[in-house]
Amino acid sequence: MVDGDASVGERSLLLETLADAGWTISSDTANGRLLPDLDPDERAAQLTDAREWLETEGYADGARFISYPAGQSDAASLDLVDETYDLGFAASQPAQGRVVDAARYPRAVDPEAPEALLERTADLDGITTLCYHGLDGDAVDRFEETETCLDALVTEGDLEVVEPETLASEYAETE
Numbered sequence: 001m002v003d004g005d006a007s008v009g010e011r012s013l014l015l016e017t018l019a020d021a022g023w024t025i026s027s028d029t030a031n032g033r034l035l036p037d038l039d040p041d042e043r044a045a046q047l048t049d050a051r052e053w054l055e056t057e058g059y060a061d062g063a064r065f066i067s068y069p070a071g072q073s074d075a076a077s078l079d080l081v082d083e084t085y086d087l088g089f090a091a092s093q094p095a096q097g098r099v100v101d102a103a104r105y106p107r108a109v110d111p112e113a114p115e116a117l118l119e120r121t122a123d124l125d126g127i128t129t130l131c132y133h134g135l136d137g138d139a140v141d142r143f144e145e146t147e148t149c150l151d152a153l154v155t156e157g158d159l160e161v162v163e164p165e166t167l168a169s170e171y172a173e174t175e
Contacts, residue, residue, distance in 0.1 A: 027067070032069050035074065071090050071092060097126055098171055
C-alpha cells in the first residue's frame with residue numbers, strides 16, 4: 001500500500017512496478033475491516049471481494065493469499081480463510097519452520113529492525129514472512145534497509161527468497 005494521499009493511478013503504478021519485480025500482490029480484507037467485528041455475511045463478502053478484486057486487476061497469484069487486518073482473527077474467520085485461501089498471514093512471530101495451520105501463517109509486520117530479523121532467520125534456518133502496511137515515511141527507509149540486507153544474505157547464500165506459492169506447496173502442512 002501507499003499512503004492515503006496517493007492517487008489511484010500512483011497506487012496502480014506502484015502495484016504494477018512491484019508485481020513486475022516479482023513481488024506477490026495480495027491483500028487483507030476488501031476494506032481493511034477487522035474480521036472478528038463482522039457478521040458472517042459481511043466477513044464472507046470482505047474476503048471474497050478482496051480476492052475478486054485481485055483477480056480482476058491481474059493479480060490472480062496473490063488472490064490465493066490473505067493477510068488479516070491488524071493480525072486479528074477468530075475461529076469463524078480462520079475457518080472461512082481456510083476454505084477460501086491457500087494461506088492466511090496472521091501472527092507476528094518471525095523465523096518459523098514448517099507451519100501446521102495454513103490459515104494462520106506468521107508474519108513480521110513493518111519490521112523495526114529488519115537486519116536483525118533477517119540475520120536471526122538465517123541463523124535459525126527459518127522462514128520469516130514480511131508484511132508492509134504502507135510504504136511511506138519511516139516505512140520506506142525500513143523497506144529499503146530490508147532489501148539491502150536481504151540482497152546481501154541471498155548473495156552470501158545464507159537466505160533464499162520464496163514466494164507465497166512455495167510456502168503453500170512446500171512448507172505448509174496439509175491435512
